[in-house]
Amino acid sequence: MxxxxxxxxxxxxxxxxxxxxxxxxxxxxxxxxxxxxxxxxxxxxxxxxxxxxxxxxxxxxxxxxxxxxxxxxxxxxxxxxxxxxxxxxxxxxxxxxxxxxxxxxxxxxxxxxxxxxxxxxxxxxxxxxxxxxxxxxxxxxxxxxxxxxxxxxxxxxxxxxxxxxxxxxxxxxxxxxxxxxxxxxxxxxxxxxxxxxxxxxxxxxxxxxxxxxxxxxxxxxxxxxxxxxxxxxxxxxxxxxxxxxxxxxLSGDDRDFFTSDQRRFGGRDFRTTQCNPGTLTVGGVNYAIPAGGVTAANAAALVPNTVNRCEGFTGQDLFxxxxxxxxxxxxxxxxxxxxxxxxxxxxxxxxxxxxxGYTGATVTVPSTNAFFVRPAGTTDAESVQIRLDELPNNISxxxxxxxxxxxxxxxxxxxxxxxxxxxxxxxxxxxxxxxGINTPALNAALASSNPATAFDPYGLGRTSAAVLAAINDQVFxxxxxxxxxxxxxxxxxxxxxxxxxxxxxxxxxxxxxxxxxxxxxxxxxxxxxxxxxxxxxxxxxxxxxxxxxxxxxxxxxxxxxxxxxxxxxxxxxxxxxxxxxxxxxxxxxxxxxxxxxxxxxxxxxxxLFSQIYGNSSNIFVQPYADPTLGGTIVQGAALSGGNTGLxxxxxxxxxxxxxxxxxxxxxxxxxxxxxxxxxxxxSYLGDLAILSREAQFAGTGVILRGADAAARIRELLASGITVARGVLPANPVLFIDGRTQNLGRSETSGIDLVGSYTLETEKAGIFTLNANATYLTRYLAAITPSGTLIDRRNTVFNPLTFKGRGSLNWLYDGVNTRLTVNHVGGYDNNTLPNNGVQKVDSYTTFDLGVTFNIGDAEPQGFFDGGFSLSFDALNLFDRKPPFLDFAPTVNGSGGYDATAANPVGREVAVTLRKRF
Missing domain, CATH: 2.40.170.20 (TonB-dependent receptor, beta-barrel domain)
Incomplete structure (x- = not known):
């Protein structure tokens, strides 16, 4: 200041x-x-x-x-x-x-x-x-x-x-x-x-x-x-x-519900082909690299139309x-x-x-690579889908x-x-x-004909430590x-x-x-x-x-x-x-x-400041599926950055x-x-399906076509904004304003119920019952002021219809016993293909705690009391999160819903308190 x-x-x-x-x-x-x-x-x-x-x-x-x-x-x-x-x-x-x-x-x-x-x-x-x-x-x-x-x-x-x-x-x-x-x-x-x-x-x-x-x-x-x-x-x-x-x-490796292979739960197979050993691709044909790797001597082990599949988020923490x-x-x-x-x-x-988690990549391997292996009878360019397990876990x-x-x-x-x-x-x-991955260093190592400086993508771990360090030296x-x-x-x-x-x-x-x-x-x-x-x-x-x-x-x-x-x-x-x-x-x-x-x-x-000013403004050339052309892919120019008019x-x-x-x-x-x-x-910079909702953006300037799109792109280029990624078409016909915009609206309503009841007895102590619940009657959201309000209530990663918490406390002769129940209602997973819906189960857990109070509550000296010892069992019955048919992501969820369930499971705790 x-x-x-x-x-x-x-x-x-x-x-x-x-x-x-x-x-x-x-x-x-x-x-x-x-x-x-x-x-x-x-x-x-x-x-x-x-x-x-x-x-x-x-x-x-x-x-x-x-x-x-x-x-x-x-x-x-x-x-x-x-x-x-x-x-x-x-x-x-x-x-x-x-x-x-x-x-x-x-x-x-x-x-x-x-x-x-x-x-x-x-x-x-x-x-x-x-x-x-x-x-x-x-x-x-x-x-x-x-x-x-x-x-x-x-x-x-x-x-x-x-x-x-x-x-x-x-x-x-x-x-x-x-x-x-x-x-x-x-x-x-x-x-x-x-x-x-x-x-x-x-x-x-x-x-x-x-x-x-x-x-x-x-x-x-x-x-x-x-x-x-x-x-x-x-x-x-x-x-x-x-x-x-x-x-x-808490590592995702330690919870079986955080998995890419969800078939055993009745879900889909989200496993990746970026594995170790990986999958080699030539001319559109895949060849699974066998366990133990492949060299020119055993190239016959490469079988066409085979792939290796594995977990895509190995080593990733849930929190x-x-x-x-x-x-x-x-x-x-x-x-x-x-x-x-x-x-x-x-x-x-x-x-x-x-x-x-460990980094996955699809790399192009030139024939100059010191470890190059070509499947028999192939001549086309070769790539390998691989997980870079030789590099350290990608930490932050x-x-x-x-x-x-x-x-x-x-x-x-x-x-x-x-x-x-x-x-x-x-x-x-x-x-x-x-x-982070140093892409130029990785590409140089892939092209190297010297075994000491070349990168080995064929599963034998022959890449030198110096090369791995050079590939893994980018900071954020x-x-x-x-x-x-x-x-x-x-x-x-x-x-x-x-x-x-x-x-x-x-x-x-x-x-x-x-x-x-x-x-x-x-x-x-x-x-x-x-x-x-x-x-x-x-x-x-x-x-x-x-x-x-x-x-x-x-x-x-x-x-x-x-x-x-x-x-x-x-x-x-x-x-x-x-x-x-x-x-x-x-x-x-x-x-x-x-x-x-x-x-x-x-x-x-x-x-927010970040919404007003954003990162530097650039143009990103991206592929968009155009429903007006039967789903044909059209290259569009999207503008990034903040918006000082917010x-x-x-x-x-x-x-x-x-x-x-x-x-x-x-x-x-x-x-x-x-x-x-x-x-x-x-903002809609990363929304590559935005054209499927084009009518809702009418009059906002977010989507421009034809001559209007070309004129807007020329104006941006003339102002000094450059293309950060992709190749701009000679005659661009699609422009997307991906900056932050004041466009969204929502209508939400619901009912809250809070209650308490206390029963005082002469011989059995004091009983207290507490309850708090909320029920959403409506959660409608639209992406533009004139867009259609869509009911997103009770769908995955949106506010759920019902949540509640209740407790029963019993205070008797200096001992406080409490039983708490936490409940989240079931909801719809509407992310399945072909408009399919999975019914996700409700989630109810119980917590049990007992506190022993010893001596005076307000002690005058250290040894006069004011001491309590508590034992708690959170999620007493070790309730697992309900299964969610959803691919794991870098931001949590996948096999379970991180927004609605706790992945820890049963936790037993001991607490000592002393007042003097």
Whole structure:
């Protein structure tokens, strides 16, 4: 960021803090705050629920606690949960009971979260090809990998220019996680189309907690070690947590369902002919090279019309080996009775190493090759389909290193609170592949007549180590360096009182400055690493109003409570224009125990830097099957690169639901939600079947034919854009604009059901039943604004119709036993030839855990208790993923669906916790 700009930003925020100080001081002298509305101290109860008089449902520990100073995710107003929207939360006890070792996996246990796109084990969907560091992000509803906003304690977090991996915060440093599965751009700005995930760090820890966990499955293991310390008092609080997590890789070789030969499961044979030994081809006739190789002396062993077939992804990991080291901290200092200093921060270093499998290739072998073998009676050019097993496994490794600090002042005067804070963070991603194929070196070795410098493709392993090293010396390095600077100022309080309660207002200003450097190094190790630098500035203003029409003071039959909310936010971007987004909500309680709610709003997502600027623009000459010519192959010119004309994606969202609590121990919540998403960014550079949907692109300029195509190509060539691959026809007749475009749209709707029931007995302990399920009623998608909406719901690699999770907890005499069931409904695999469909089975797993609590829950000394020992069996019955008739890919899946099933199998874990 420019130093002058940073100075102005810091000065303006400092001035704001000075105003806070002076205003708060005056208020402290003239208008002392009633004791009942004082801010909760950090030694307040840890389990916080939505205030009963103002909120929709929040699932946190099973109890409701009213506190006028709590800010619930989805609203900026203190003491008012998001009116009309539901909140799902994971509290501290649920975090401890979960078998997840990192925060991202904890959140993905929620059924409303789908594992599509930005995931370490599933990268074949939208956004997955950019996930070269094998990170994880949250995808609510499966609407899109970048349509969910992840924040930390209510403010933004530096990302990798695309998304935020929640594992930056150690689970030991989390107080709770709140998820609003509803559009929230009116409150938080960009990315909050499908919802918001708020990582709330601990601020009430008074003592020390430690954890040690070890989990083991077949050919897989993971471990977790951590320590957190905190101190609370009348002066404020401080907390620091550290965690180290190790997860071993899981090789596809160790799971029989990840296979190319799926015939034994009733599927197809996807085996490749790039094997070792390989298959020799001359004049279109194949000859399988026999085991042990072939030389001129045994050339008669080459039998025409035979091939070798083998697994195409030998040695590939289903997910990489990963190491996490993460620290987070919080502090609050009560400077006076009206002024607090506060802050939070974290440091995270996630390192990965992935085996990508052995490289396959089809090579042309000149007759000059020192080991050349020709099948009898042949004279044509010769090629060999081979897997290069003599070269090392094609590995990639790298890291995501992220840190951020936020701090500010909070002043209270009367019923009003003014707050200002500054945020600064860095995120550096790097991904290295050090052993790529040097094609010129390989071709030179294939042509060499010297055995010492020639490459042997005939299965005898005679290639020298020096030649192999020269062939295997290409590097790929793609660092992404990000910097985030933010400033926030808010005012929050009660405007005036109505009979139904106080009319509250929250308003604020935010400034974001984002800088990204996209690096690339591809080729020989001596190739320089180059960067492209981009920046974005965002100025935002927002206001939110809460109006209680009916409440405790004027409740009447049928109108026990009626609350309205309205929010609006204006965001001005330095590169993609501006946008204004409102949201409205209503809560109506006709009688005690029942609340009916609804919400409506608009949301948006600003395009990514990589989508706007892309890689360098080039023309790629590619073959396209043309249905207008009976499927004849036509050479077309496709344009690559970004698109500086991109505008923000937009969505309209609404929801309606009811929360029913007929008794103290029973709570049910039902929500219907709907998202209409337009202007979705996509590109069609690699879509060689695009002409089969040509009518849907009418009027977009994506497909041009004849004279229009020729004119567009001439225009591009004249502007300096060159042909990067292929040979341009003398008279081109087909042009494809493969740049990113605001063309896609989708309509998604569904029903969420959340319930809990607690049974307290005198002699058998306490039983608690929890359930959470989501059912998609619609997922329609089109590739252009006027294109046909196609129902993709319940098809492979798209959002599935039904997901659910339920648990039964039994607490008796200090022992907590829990049984959890996870269910994903069956769906259609519509990737079979001739429009065939495979019915994929549903997937249900059971987790069993037992925790023994020893001694006092709040020990005064090290030996006074606070000790727990847990035994967990995840996927208790070792349920294998359902069979998926689909070819294995470099991005996961193949024989099974990585987006819907866990390949680990049964994992047994032991966890020790100690608090003192």
């Amino acid at each position: 420019d130093s002058h700009l940073r100075r102005r930003l810091l000065l303006s925020t400092s001035a704001l803090l000075a105003v806070i100080l002076s205003a708060g001081a005056a208020a402290a002298q003239t208008d002392p705050e009633p004791a009942s509305s004082q801010q909760a101290r950090p030694d307040a109860p840890a389990s916080v629920q939505t205030p009963a008089a103002t909120a929709g449902p929040v699932t946190v520990g099973g109890e409701d606690v009213t506190d006028a100073d709590i800010v619930i995710t989805g609203s900026r107003i203190r003491g008012a949960a998001p009116v009309g929207s539901s909140v799902i939360a994971i509290d501290r006890s649920a975090i401890q009971a979960s078998g997840a070792v990192t925060t991202d996996r904890l959140i993905k246990e929620i059924p409303q979260v789908f594992d599509l796109g930005t995931s370490e084990n599933s990268r074949g969907q939208s956004g997955g090809n950019s996930n070269i560091t094998f990170g994880n992000a949250i995808n609510i509803r499966g609407i899109g990998p970048y349509a969910t906003l992840t924040i930390l304690d209510g403010h933004r977090v530096v990302n990798n220019s695309r998304s935020v991996d929640p594992s930056i915060i150690p689970s030991l440093g989390l107080e709770r996680v709140e998820v609003v599965a509803d559009g929230a751009s009116a409150v938080y700005g960009s990315d909050a189309i499908a919802g918001v995930v708020n990582l709330i760090p601990r601020r009430n820890l008074n003592g020390i907690e430690t954890i040690a966990r070890m989990g083991v499955a077949r050919d897989f293991h993971e471990s977790q070690f951590g320590i957190a310390g905190g101190k609370t008092g009348d002066w404020g609080q401080v907390m620091v947590a550290y965690e180290h997590v190790f997860r071993s890789n 990489p080996e990963t190491r996490y080291d993460s620290v987070n901290a919080t502090f609050t200092v009560h400077l006076t009775d009206w002024l607090d200093a506060f802050g939070d921060g974290y440091f995270s270093n996630r390192r990965f190493r992935r085996n990508n 490794f790298g890291s995501t290193r992220s840190w951020q600090g936020a701090g500010g002042l909070r002043a209270k005067f009367g019923s009003w609170e003014v707050q200002g804070q500054i945020i600064y963070g860095r995120n550096d991603d790097t991904s290295n592949t050090p052993n 390095n793609a660092p992404t360096l990000n910097r985030f600077t933010g400033a926030e100022a808010t005012i929050n309080g009660t405007l005036f009182d109505l009979p139904g309660g106080g009319v509250k207002l929250a308003a604020g200003y935010e400034r974001q400055e984002l800088e990204v450097a996209l690096g690339i190094q591809r080729g020989a190790p001596s190739t320089p690493l180059t960067f492209r630098n981009y920046a974005r500035k965002v100025d935002s203003g927002y206001a939110e109003l809460f109006v209680p029409i009916f409440g405790t003071g004027n409740a009447i039959p049928g109108l026990r409570r009626l609350e309205l909310s309205a929010a609006v936010r204006y965001d001005k971007y330095s590169d993609v224009g501006d946008t204004t987004n409102p949201k409205f909500g209503i809560n109506w309680s006709p009688f005690r125990g029942l609340t009916v709610r609804g919400s409506y709003g608009t949301s948006f997502r600003a395009p 505008r923000p994606e937009e969505a309209k969202t609404w929801s309606a639901g009811a929360d029913w609590e007929p008794t103290r121990n029973l709570r049910l919540s039902l929500t219907y939600w709907n998202v209409k998403y337009t202007g979705q960014v996509d």
